[in-house]
Amino acid sequence: MTYDILIRRASIVDGTGAEPYITDVGVYDDRIVAIGELSTASSRQVIEAEGRYLAPGFIDVHTHDDNSSIHQPTMLPKITQGITTVIVGNCGISASPVKLAGEVPDPMNLLGESDDFFATFEAFADAVETAQPAVNVAALIGHTTLRAGAMNRFDRPATEAEIDTMRESLRQALRAGAIGLSTGLAYTNARQATANEVKALVKVVGEEGGIYTTHMRNERETLFEAMDEAFETAAHGNVPLVISHLKCADVENWGKSEHAIEKLEQAAARQPCNCDCYPYSACSTTLDLWRVSDQFDILVTWSKPHPDMGRKLLKDIAAEWEVDMTEAARRLMPAGAIYHNMDEADVRRVLAHPLTMIGSDGLPSDPNPHPRLWGSFPRVIGHYCRDEGLFALPEAIRKMTSMSAARFGLTDRGVIREGAFADLTLFDYDSVLDGASFVEPATPAIGIEWVMVNGRVALTAGEVQQRSGRLLKREGVID
Ligand code: ZN
Numbered sequence: 001m002t003y004d005i006l007i008r009r010a011s012i013v014d015g016t017g018a019e020p021y022i023t024d025v026g027v028y029d030d031r032i033v034a035i036g037e038l039s040t041a042s043s044r045q046v047i048e049a050e051g052r053y054l055a056p057g058f059i060d061v062h063t064h065d066d067n068s069s070i071h072q073p074t075m076l077p078k079i080t081q082g083i084t085t086v087i088v089g090n091c092g093i094s095a096s097p098v099k100l101a102g103e104v105p106d107p108m109n110l111l112g113e114s115d116d117f118f119a120t121f122e123a124f125a126d127a128v129e130t131a132q133p134a135v136n137v138a139a140l141i142g143h144t145t146l147r148a149g150a151m152n153r154f155d156r157p158a159t160e161a162e163i164d165t166m167r168e169s170l171r172q173a174l175r176a177g178a179i180g181l182s183t184g185l186a187y188t189n190a191r192q193a194t195a196n197e198v199k200a201l202v203k204v205v206g207e208e209g210g211i212y213t214t215h216m217r218n219e220r221e222t223l224f225e226a227m228d229e230a231f232e233t234a235a236h237g238n239v240p241l242v243i244s245h246l247k248c249a250d251v252e253n254w255g256k257s258e259h260a261i262e263k264l265e266q267a268a269a270r271q272p273c274n275c276d277c278y279p280y281s282a283c284s285t286t287l288d289l290w291r292v293s294d295q296f297d298i299l300v301t302w303s304k305p306h307p308d309m310g311r312k313l314l315k316d317i318a319a320e321w322e323v324d325m326t327e328a329a330r331r332l333m334p335a336g337a338i339y340h341n342m343d344e345a346d347v348r349r350v351l352a353h354p355l356t357m358i359g360s361d362g363l364p365s366d367p368n369p370h371p372r373l374w375g376s377f378p379r380v381i382g383h384y385c386r387d388e389g390l391f392a393l394p395e396a397i398r399k400m401t402s403m404s405a406a407r408f409g410l411t412d413r414g415v416i417r418e419g420a421f422a423d424l425t426l427f428d429y430d431s432v433l434d435g436a437s438f439v440e441p442a443t444p445a446i447g448i449e450w451v452m453v454n455g456r457v458a459l460t461a462g463e464v465q466q467r468s469g470r471l472l473k474r475e476g477v478i479d
C-alpha cells in the first residue's frame with residue numbers, strides 16, 4: 001500500500017508509559033495504519049524524524065477554549081505546544097446551553113460576551129464544526145451555565161423546578177454529544193448550590209454516560225471537606241471524577257498536598273478518580289473580593305472599568321488610588337488576575353502523582369494571560385521532566401495522552417498504535433521548552449517541530465498548515 005505520510009526512524013513514546021523505541025510509522029487517511037520497519041514502503045510524503053521523539057498528540061484536559069476554537073480556529077497557543085485535542089467547558093462554565101442578554105455573570109465572562117453563548121449544545125457543536133479549528137474539541141457542560149439558563153439570581157440554592165430545568169438541558173446536551181458535567185463551586189455565583197443540587201445533575205450524567213469534573217468548593221482551609229464532597233457527588237451518580245487543578249491555595253494551606261494526595265489515592269481504590277494540574281505555582285481567574293490577600297502578589301490582567309490597569313500589581317494600584325486592596329479590587333471588577341498563591345513543593349507533589357493529568361487551564365480571551373496558556377505542555381517535558389527529573393519521559397507523555405483519553409472517553413486517541421487516529425506530535429527533547437513567561441505570556445514554545453491532527457499536517461516550523469480538528473462527541477452518540 002502507499003501511505004499518505006511515512007514518519008521514519010522516530011523514537012516512539014507511545015503514550016502508554018512504555019519505554020521509547022525507534023521505528024517507522026505509516027499514516028493513511030486519518031489513521032495510523034502501520035508501525036515497524038517500513039523502509040521499502042511507498043508514501044506520498046516522508047518525514048525524516050531521526051533523533052526526535054514522536055508522541056501521541058497531547059490532550060489538554062482543562063481548557064476554556066469554548067470560544068477561541070470558534071473565533072481563533074488556528075488555536076495557536078495550543079497547536080504550537082503539540083496539543084491536538086482540548087476539553088472545553090471546565091470550571092462550571094461552558095458556552096452552551098444558555099441564552100444570555102446583557103452583563104455576563106462571573107466567571108462566565110472568562111469565555112466572552114453574551115453573544116458568545118449558544119442556546120443549545122447542537123448550535124455550539126455546529127459553530128465549532130463550521131469554524132474548523134486546528135485541534136479536536138470535546139465539551140463539558142458547565143453547572144454555572146445551566147444555572148444561568150434556569151435561574152434569575154445566583155445567591156441561593158436552585159428550587160426543585162429549577163433543578164428539573166437544569167437536568168433537562170443537561171440531558172439534551174449529553175444526548176447531543178457533550179462528554180459530561182463540570183462545576184465551579186468555589187465561585188460566588190455557584191457556591192450557594194447545595195451538594196444535592198449538584199448530585200441531581202450528576203445523576204443525569206450517570207444515566208446518560210459521561211464524566212464529572214469539579215473546581216471544588218474550596219481549595220484552601222476546607223480543601224479536604226471539598227474533596228469528600230466531590231467523591232460523594234461522583235459516587236452518587238456512579239460517574240468518573242476529575243478534580244480540577246488540585247492545589248493548596250494560600251500560605252496557611254501550603255503542605256496540605258501530602259494528605260490531599262492520600263485522600264485521592266484512597267478514593268481511587270473505591271471509585272474512578274483523577275485530578276488535573278498545570279505546571280505553575282500561580283493561578284489565574286477572575287478578581288473577587290474573597291481572593292484578595294496581602295500575602296502574595298496579585299497581578300491584574302484585565303479590568304472592564306479600568307482597562308489601563310492590566311499588567312499592574314493590585315497593591316500598586318491600591319497605593320496609586322490611596323485605598324486598600326479590597327477597595328481597589330471592588331473598583332476594578334469585573335476583572336481578571338494572576339495570584340501567586342501556591343507552594344512549589346505542593347505543585348510538584350501533585351504534578352508527579354500517577355493519578356494526575358496535565359491541563360493548562362489557559363484563558364485565551366485574557367489580554368495578559370497567565371503563561372500556562374502557551375507553555376504548559378512543553379514546560380512539563382522540558383522543565384519538570386528533562387531539567388528537574390520529576391518523572392521519566394514516558395510517564396510525562398502518559399499524563400498528557402493515554403491517561404487523558406481513557407478518562408475522558410476519547411476512543412482511539414492518546415496512543416500510538418495501529419488503528420488509532422493519527423494525532424501526532426514530533427519534538428526535539430534536547431530543546432523542548434515553554435517560551436511563555438509572566439512577562440511575555442503570549443510566546444510560542446520551542447522544540448515542537450511537527451504536529452498532525454486526524455492524519456493531516458497541522459503545524460510545521462511554527463506555521464499552522466491544515467486545520468483538521470473535529471468536534472469529538474461522547475462515545476455512542478451518532479451524528
Ligand atoms: Zn477552575
Ligand code: CU
Binds near residue numbers: 063064244361
Ligand atoms: Cu478552569
